Amino acid sequence: MDKLGIAITGSGSAVPDTSLDNQALTALVETSDDWITTRTGIRQRRLALPAESLSSLATAASHQAIAAAGIKATDLDLILLATSTPDDLFGSACQVQAQLGATKAVAFDLTAACSGFVFGLVTAAQYIRTGVYQNVLLIGADILSRWVDWQDRRTCVLFGDGAGAVVLQASKSDRLLGFALKSDGSQNHHLNLAYAPSSQELVPGIHVTKGTYQPISMNGKEVYRFAIQKVPEIIDKALFQANLSVDKVDWLLLHQANQRIIEAVAQRLDIPQHKVISNLASYGNTSAASIPLALDEAVRQGKVQPNDIIAASGFGAGLTWGAAIFQWGR
Template identity: 55%
Template sequence: METTRLLLQTPDFLLFTLVQLQLQTRLQLPWKLNQEEGCKLIGCGSAVPNLKISNDDLAQIVDTDDDWIHKRTGIRNRRVLSGNDSLTSLAVDAAKNALQMAEVEPDDVDLILMCTSTPEDLFGSAPQIQKELGCKNNPLAYDITAACSGFVLGLVSAACHIRGGGFQNVLVIGADSLSRYVDWTDRGTCILFGDAAGAVLVQACDGNEDGLFAFDVHSDGDGQRHLNASMKEETSDERKVLFGSNGSAVEFPPRPYSYSCIQMNGKEVFRFANKVVPESIELSLEKAGLSSSDIDWLLLHQANQRIIDGVANRLDISDERIISNLANYGNTSAASIPLALDEAIRSGRVQPGNIIAAAGFGAGLTWASAILRWR
């Protein structure tokens, strides 16, 4: 008791407590100083476009064939948005499926995290998902932009909101439509990408039921040159040369900007992923006090089957413990992990209590891993 009393009187603890009380008073946040708070995944869902594009279909527009693509990537087909399809509608369908499995009503959702790099509104798509779900309590909804690492970072963000902010039900959605930013004449990139959405419901629980054991997150802006879709100025001859208020000659109005197609140095990205992903998973396992032999399933971002196999070999994980649906959908960016997870759960492969090592990696460059338990 004396040791505890002295600990509670230390300046650091008092400062921490005062900061939390100020936040709670000024911002009226549902803050909890509960170190035993946990979170777990209790529902999942996914949705894909109807249009399927096979390797043979691509061979009609670029110099390639099914054998060439499959040997290098593991991909056979991908789904692409077309007609009246939208990314938002896919995300809403995936979210509804996750809520249905979790037996949670939209009005009980406290937060919606839309992990995407291809929103259908420059200011974010998450609020539109909240609207379409019919959440009457106006829960906070915002986008997370981290490309192929986005979903894992969404899980980490959900855990932080639950453990530090008192949120109860957080909907994490991974959805991307990279087909809209692909140069369909470039066989080095157009063979890789597809569109999809996946979602999970993360719920608060007692600490002894915690289902997110550890995580590891990183980024390296120096690698942006290897994988990007940068802004570019559109060409126009309608600008006038004016003099600004400081007397300098300026061209005005400014030209509009748009995003370029995806630019990727495949060899460098392949080398990057094979190095950092197993290292990150090993760090997460160490933080969780686990080893690779404790993992029931390895679930990586579905970018390239050779990357998945290489990481599994580094971690000494057998093929039977790998979750992969890359052949059917290609690289769906932030959607790839929740899409594969949903299929594995609904098919009965992943069972309650199974431990999963998940990792995302890609543009930014960013990479993140998490050790989690299904239900």
């Protein structure tokens, strides 16, 4: 088989209709629109209502991506769902597969928090490069509002809900030009959504734990420090692997966590602001959804054009971080 490269041929996104602006948050915690905007760049975020599910958001984004790629759901060989907030702890990718009617596709979840989309992109590429699968749907989707402590003003101002998706297809020319991935579990305590142990005595002398989780816990200063150091480094590594200099990059597309992080990384890499994609102000931090959501918006606005070179980087809980350099389109 001669098609052993990958092309990213379509994108899609979906967000809940309900939005919560900074002013509304002042009723919940002691904060202000000015405080949130100057420190994070976030003005509002979308929130999934109880009737909305992760799989329905992921499916809506996927329909758009499949249509944009010009294929049918039945053409898909693999569905990868990057999420930390599935509807079902056993995984939600199979529900998306059923909702799409992608009868031929194998489906599974992949969890790497805010790095999930980049890790998923690299994973999907391996299946295509080895000739195993030709058409892969990669979704990044999270409903973080389920896991936020709305009384914790350090975290409740940051997160929002959404989904983004892309279709990757086998191609004669390889459009994934370079990548680098990293993990450091020793830093896990800085950002996590940890298991909350509680126990139950089954029979005398035998205690088992009950399944439940604590809300998101984050040390913002440490995560900020980690991001501005590690993200420029990993993008440099991926560019080196791609044999490209930074001036060849058309767009910098970072995980949408904080506008100050985005600006600091761009500055360190010497990438001008007009090349930086940011939609954080409207959606907040949507974890694995943030990169594909921002990408799809930029594609639909006509900013990102075929053959544009994009340097994408995700970073977050784990701690995990990674970068992928890819060319948009066939």
